Amino acid sequence: MAFYRGSSRAYNRRPSVCQFCADKVTELDYKNLDVLVRQIDPEGKIRPRRRTGTCARHQRMVAIAIKRARHMALLAFDRGSWI
Amino acid sequence: MSCEQDDTSRFPLLVIIIQDNKGVYTEERGEFTLKNYEIAVILSPDLDDTSLPAMQETIQGWISSSGGEIVLTDDRGLRKMAYHIKKKREGHYISWYASLSPSGPAEVEQQLRLNENILRFMIIKSDVPVQVEQKSPSTDSYSNVSESVPSTSTLEEITESDQVSDGLPDQSLDEKNEGESL
Numbered sequence: 474m475a476f477y478r479g480s481s482r483a484y485n486r487r488p489s490v491c492q493f494c495a496d497k498v499t500e501l502d503y504k505n506l507d508v509l510v511r512q513i514d515p516e517g518k519i520r521p522r523r524r525t526g527t528c529a530r531h532q533r534m535v536a537i538a539i540k541r542a543r544h545m546a547l548l549a550f551d552r553g554s555w556i
Numbered sequence: 557m558s559c560e561q562d563d564t565s566r567f568p569l570l571v572i573i574i575q576d577n578k579g580v581y582t583e584e585r586g587e588f589t590l591k592n593y594e595i596a597v598i599l600s601p602d603l604d605d606t607s608l609p610a611m612q613e614t615i616q617g618w619i620s621s622s623g624g625e626i627v628l629t630d631d632r633g634l635r636k637m638a639y640h641i642k643k644k645r646e647g648h649y650i651s652w653y654a655s656l657s658p659s660g661p662a663e664v665e666q667q668l669r670l671n672e673n674i675l676r677f678m679i680i681k682s683d684v685p686v687q688v689e690q691k692s693p694s695t696d697s698y699s700n701v702s703e704s705v706p707s708t709s710t711l712e713e714i715t716e717s718d719q720v721s722d723g724l725p726d727q728s729l730d731e732k733n734e735g736e737s738l
């Protein structure tokens with residue numbers, strides 16, 4: 474009688490190539506909201522690497538840029554009326 | 557002893573250079589070279605048309621008085637904030653790209669902290685963007701994709717410089733072809 478969740482929680486397969494590496498991004502500005510909005514989920518959280526497929530180096534840049542944007546009230550900390 | 561003298565002649569002790577990622581400290585001169593910073597500020601929306609430029613000038617005065625050189629000012633204008641700060645819903649977003657000595661940011665920060673018209677500020681190490689036009693091609697690929705998302709509003713000023721440059725490779729190819737045919 475074990476509670477069986479089944480395989481309904483299947484993840485989408487992550488992209489095989491980092492999107493930032495493909496575009497050869499070397500710097501990421503916190504004001505560049507077009508890029509950053511794609512890296513947060515509706516809750517306002519930073520999307521994990523296993524969903525977005527970004528490499529470790531670019532994920533660090535994304536995290537720093539999002540935190541800076543939150544500090545300057547360009548992004549919300551939670552599910553808010555962001556933008 | 558003779559060995560040490562030889563060493564000092566080869567490497568003079570007075571000049572010790574510590575290479576940082578951007579600044580260089582020379583003990584002979586006793587001063588740091590300048591590093592590049594971005595000083596971003598959200599100003600209160602209650603400022604008038606007269607007091608807003610005055611406020612900007614005072615901040616520029618603080619930067620220059622602490623030994624800084626302002627390279628670029630980036631004025632994004634009045635903008636709605638993602639959350640309320642000091643019961644304000646909007647703010648003037650202005651950022652200065654300046655080169656300061658290592659003691660400069662602390663002095664500027666002291667001044668920024670005391671003023672009530674400054675809702676929020678941030679001083680970060682960052683290089684000066686060479687041109688806004690040159691940065692746009694890298695972001696264009698994202699902005700084109702994200703056009704379907706209605707919630708994205710662009711802060712970046714996207715210019716049409718790359719449209720002009722699109723014509724150049726074709727011309728060069730034509731010239732090459734002409735040269736080969738001749």
